[in-house]
Amino acid sequence: MDSKTVCRPVSAMYHLSALYAQDDNPSKVDLLIGYYKTEQSDIYALPVVQRVETLVTQQIKNHKYLPLLGSEHFVRDACQLLYGQDVKERLNNGTVFGVQTIGCTGGMRVGADLLVSHMNCTTFYVSDPTWENHRLIFLSSGFLKAKTYRYWNEANKCLDFEGLCEDLSDAPSKSVIVLQACGHNPTSLDPSKKQWERIADIIQQRHLIPFFDIAYQGFATGNTDKDAWVIRYFVSRGIELLCAQSFSKNFGLYNERVGNLSFSLNSSDYTAAYKSQIELSIRSSYSSAPNHGALTVHTIMNDNGLREEWLLTLKNMYDRVNGLRHTLRELLEKSDAPGSWSHITDGKGMFSYLGITENQVEHLRTKFHVYVSLTGRINLCSLNDNNIGYVAKSIASTLKEVQ
Structure with a gap:
């Protein structure tokens, strides 16, 4: 085996998840992997799926x-x-x-x-x-x-x-x-x-x-x-x-x-x-x-x-995430976060793209303990009433402090 071989993470996402798990800061927020989470930040188990x-x-x-x-x-x-x-x-x-x-x-x-x-x-x-x-x-x-x-x-x-x-x-x-x-x-x-x-x-x-x-x-x-x-x-x-x-x-x-x-x-x-x-x-x-x-x-x-119950649950999950989109945009604008944020409410699905640099991603993690992917993608489904305000202020501060 070549002694010069460098061991590096296969996935930056999973590497960041490991760093999050080791972080003992009580304000930390995980916006990485695409799980749908509850208001208590638990991965949501659909009731109909659990029963079946x-x-x-x-x-x-x-x-x-x-x-x-x-x-x-x-x-x-x-x-x-x-x-x-x-x-x-x-x-x-x-x-x-x-x-x-x-x-x-x-x-x-x-x-x-x-x-x-x-x-x-x-x-x-x-x-x-x-x-x-x-x-x-x-x-x-x-x-x-x-x-x-x-x-x-x-x-x-x-x-x-x-x-x-x-x-x-x-x-x-x-x-x-x-x-x-x-x-x-x-x-x-x-x-x-x-x-x-x-x-x-x-x-x-x-x-x-x-x-x-x-x-x-x-x-x-x-x-x-x-x-x-x-x-x-x-x-x-x-x-x-x-x-x-x-x-x-x-x-x-x-x-x-x-x-x-x-x-x-x-x-x-x-x-x-x-x-x-x-x-x-x-x-x-x-x-x-x-x-x-x-x-x-x-x-x-x-x-x-069972199918109708699943579809209704899925619709409720979508409605909540869509609401989080509008709340996050509103809070970013109220925090005077530089730039336009209409793309957040224009988007669809579980994720949103902040359009920030890797240096800003690193700043979010090291100063505010907010974990997002290196591309600046966030999992909206991990936001809730307890952390969304903190996340918005952290993003706004980062954009003002780091170019």
């Missing part, structure tokens, strides 16, 4: 492995949540199919493996900025070229839509374009329907491959159908796509790693071949996905009463 988990545990008679492609029942549920109830016929004829994965991360990795090994893809694009794990996933799968398309306009704190379109228009054919369907991480800014339509035009004209990441369905608007609009729109135009889904946030099943990777194709001619390659990928990495969380989701999705 108990029921599921009692029903499980053994712990046999799931098939390589996971639970067929769960996969159909996940695809119907994503594409709508009318997808049933396409699930039957094979033009839409899915595979249970280990979270959204696992879904993206399995999809990336297929794109490299079976479709000879070499280039992928992610938004600038994007979720920190996107690049690692695709490069680890064997993609040779990592590129970005403009997304965040630093000067105006808004979506750089014209820059986005220009960069996608220059992308080589067969490039894989990673798109976040709703609640963009980290900026929280999503394209409008008209803007999505233009993005779809470019993808069709340039023969690009859209790979959607939907980790926050239900958190962007409070409505799972609205949050899946862009995917259903692409499908309606005959654009073939991949999509990785997560049930960590909208069911609160963070450590159960409940995910689904689905494909929408215009023909089922290659479905069997794709499934075969995916089975090889899964067999060589983790063999099979876990059952408990997937069975919990399946049980809720197939009982009208």
